Amino acid sequence: MSSSGEKHVDDGGARDTTRARLLVVGVVLFLIAVTTRSTLWDRDEPRFAQAAVEMAQGGDWLVPHFNGAERLHKPALIYWLMASFVSLFGVAEWTVRLAAPLATGLTALALLALARRVAPKLGVLTVATFAAAPMVFGTGSTATTDAVLCAAITWSFACFASALFEGWNARNALGLVVALAAAQLVKGPVGVAVPLLGMLPALFVLRRELPNARTLALGVCGAALAATALFVAWGLPANAATEGRYLAQGLGHHVVDRMADPMEGHGAKPFGFFN
Numbered sequence: 001m002s003s004s005g006e007k008h009v010d011d012g013g014a015r016d017t018t019r020a021r022l023l024v025v026g027v028v029l030f031l032i033a034v035t036t037r038s039t040l041w042d043r044d045e046p047r048f049a050q051a052a053v054e055m056a057q058g059g060d061w062l063v064p065h066f067n068g069a070e071r072l073h074k075p076a077l078i079y080w081l082m083a084s085f086v087s088l089f090g091v092a093e094w095t096v097r098l099a100a101p102l103a104t105g106l107t108a109l110a111l112l113a114l115a116r117r118v119a120p121k122l123g124v125l126t127v128a129t130f131a132a133a134p135m136v137f138g139t140g141s142t143a144t145t146d147a148v149l150c151a152a153i154t155w156s157f158a159c160f161a162s163a164l165f166e167g168w169n170a171r172n173a174l175g176l177v178v179a180l181a182a183a184q185l186v187k188g189p190v191g192v193a194v195p196l197l198g199m200l201p202a203l204f205v206l207r208r209e210l211p212n213a214r215t216l217a218l219g220v221c222g223a224a225l226a227a228t229a230l231f232v233a234w235g236l237p238a239n240a241a242t243e244g245r246y247l248a249q250g251l252g253h254h255v256v257d258r259m260a261d262p263m264e265g266h267g268a269k270p271f272g273f274f275n
Helices: 002-035 044-058 077-089 093-097 099-118 123-131 134-139 146-166 170-187 190-205 213-241 245-260
Strands: none
Touching: 002 093, 002 099, 002 123, 044 077, 044 093, 077 093, 077 099, 077 146, 077 170, 093 099, 099 123, 099 134, 099 146, 134 146, 146 170, 146 190, 146 213, 170 190, 170 213, 190 213, 213 245
């Protein structure tokens, strides 16, 4: 009786997972279709798009450029992705936006992986809830960093959750390194800081329930260091090629200064209460 019941639950979870994966494909295809329905808008999309086109056509894959001038706002991964699609499919709105729908699909798959751990029969609901969010529709169809950053950070937590359930192994370690490296190559140090601020406090809180909490914490820190090394492998040559301007502008101006004052109409003053 028990075996039959467990098989029924497993079959139900497998069917739900299959339907959830089909839903992910549908969401990605829908977002790709949306990318063809408008010209580039806002101030960010044209800037990212033009920089990607210049990278694809100019051949400088180390330092992005916009209208011939260095564009040091963000690290290079978003430009690599967009420029790759431009090189493959030509210059068009949908090609510079294509990274966003694909990254949104990866985020949905990461959420599905998390759902399978805690609620195997709620995969479709998890993906549908995510896809129904208005912000997902916006970030999932525009030529900006948001969708790719979201995918990288979500996958880092999916790998972390897998390590909680399975223990630390090579697959979880490699997945976490890749996800954290991608997050940094999209956003800089923030890409590794945000996941660590979630993972390490969680392990501290669960340290008495998890006999391997120390091992997991060391593994997470090791993965973060390895990911940072991959980021530095691009960052040092890029900074040298710009004679130190990448570090000064990309980190000093666009990270540190943004914490004190909003720029280009983005954000508030998080430390304004100290003024």
